[in-house]
Each structure stands twice: as structure tokens, then as C-alpha cells.
Amino acid sequence: xxxxxxxxxxxxxxxxxxxxxxxxxxxxxxxxxxxxxxxxxxxxxxxxxxxxxxxxxxxxxxxxxxxxxxxxxxxxxxxxxxxxxxxxxxxxxxxxxxxxxxxxxxxxxxxxxxxxxxxxxxxxxxxxxxxxxxxxxxxxxxxxxxxxxxxxxxxxxxxxxxxxxxxxxxxxxxxxxxxxxxxxxxxxxxxxxxx
Numbered sequence: 001x002x003x004x005x006x007x008x009x010x011x012x013x014x015x016x017x018x019x020x021x022x023x024x025x026x027x028x029x030x031x032x033x034x035x036x037x038x039x040x041x042x043x044x045x046x047x048x049x050x051x052x053x054x055x056x057x058x059x060x061x062x063x064x065x066x067x068x069x070x071x072x073x074x075x076x077x078x079x080x081x082x083x084x085x086x087x088x089x090x091x092x093x094x095x096x097x098x099x100x101x102x103x104x105x106x107x108x109x110x111x112x113x114x115x116x117x118x119x120x121x122x123x124x125x126x127x128x129x130x131x132x133x134x135x136x137x138x139x140x141x142x143x144x145x146x147x148x149x150x151x152x153x154x155x156x157x158x159x160x161x162x163x164x165x166x167x168x169x170x171x172x173x174x175x176x177x178x179x180x181x182x183x184x185x186x187x188x189x190x191x192x193x194x195x
Contacts, residue, residue: 047073149191
């Protein structure tokens, strides 16, 4: 029940619908946990992510900025465990359309650099690999304005493509993720006016 409550209250500080000449600061925090028991043997997969964001809204509809993402996760693999740590950073552009004083819809389009470090451990023995590459994504969302630039934003997934190549080896990973309707994101937002 505790984990369900944590997942249900995932906090996200996101960006609000565009208001000309404003600065927005924020980020998303996410956590997931998956416990499986097969014939009495338990398996737990956990992941955590943090996505800080900064942007400048230069018109009533357009925002440009910088996103970064820090991820960490662990899962059982064979007789050992795999720990994954990732980092991504890149620019984004947002187009927002106000529907009323309370509601707005927006879409974020971003791309940038990413890297991943995997550590596989069996007993006291560990092996490590590092990968570098790029990503591109699109996320549509809804913003609900409460008061003074504070509000909530909601999304139900998006589209993401990622490419990683292992350092010093001919190992490549191409990943396409279409998550519309499979994920839900909830965030708290704040706009800061500039003079």
C-alpha cells in the first residue's frame, strides 16, 4: 500500500503554459517498483528518475529551454543483479495553446545527449560498461492553472527514441518507446515573471 501511495503521489515540478517574458523552473520526480515471486523466489525491480528543467517563454505560445534527466535503477539478471545509472541533457521547444484562463494544452519536443553506466554484480564480482548516445522525444500535456502561476500539469505518455553505443565495443542499442496511454505524469508548476 505504501508503494502504491508513493507512485500515486509522484511529484513533478513542470512548466506552465507560456506567458510572454517569463522564466520557468521545474522538474519531474518519478519512482517505480515491481515485485514478482516465482516458485517462492522473489524478484524486485526498482527505478528512480529526476528531471530538472529551465526555460524562457519568449511569446504567449513558445518556450525554449534545457531539460536534463538523472535515472537510477536495479533489477535481478540471472544469478546476479544489474544496476543502471543514466544521465541525459538537451534543449527542448514547447508550443502551448490556452483553452481558457484555467486550462492549456502543450507539446514538448526535445533532443540531446545521453549516457548510461551498467554495473553487473554476482556475489563479490562486478563488471561495468559505459554507453553514450543521443535521444529525441515528444510529450503532449495538459496544464491546469490554479493561482499566480501555480498549477498542475498532466501527461499520459509520449514518444521517445534513444540510441546508445558501448565504449570500446561494437555494441549498439536502439530503443523506440511509444507510451501514449501507458504512463501518467502529474506535476506542480510555477511561473516567474521577468522585468
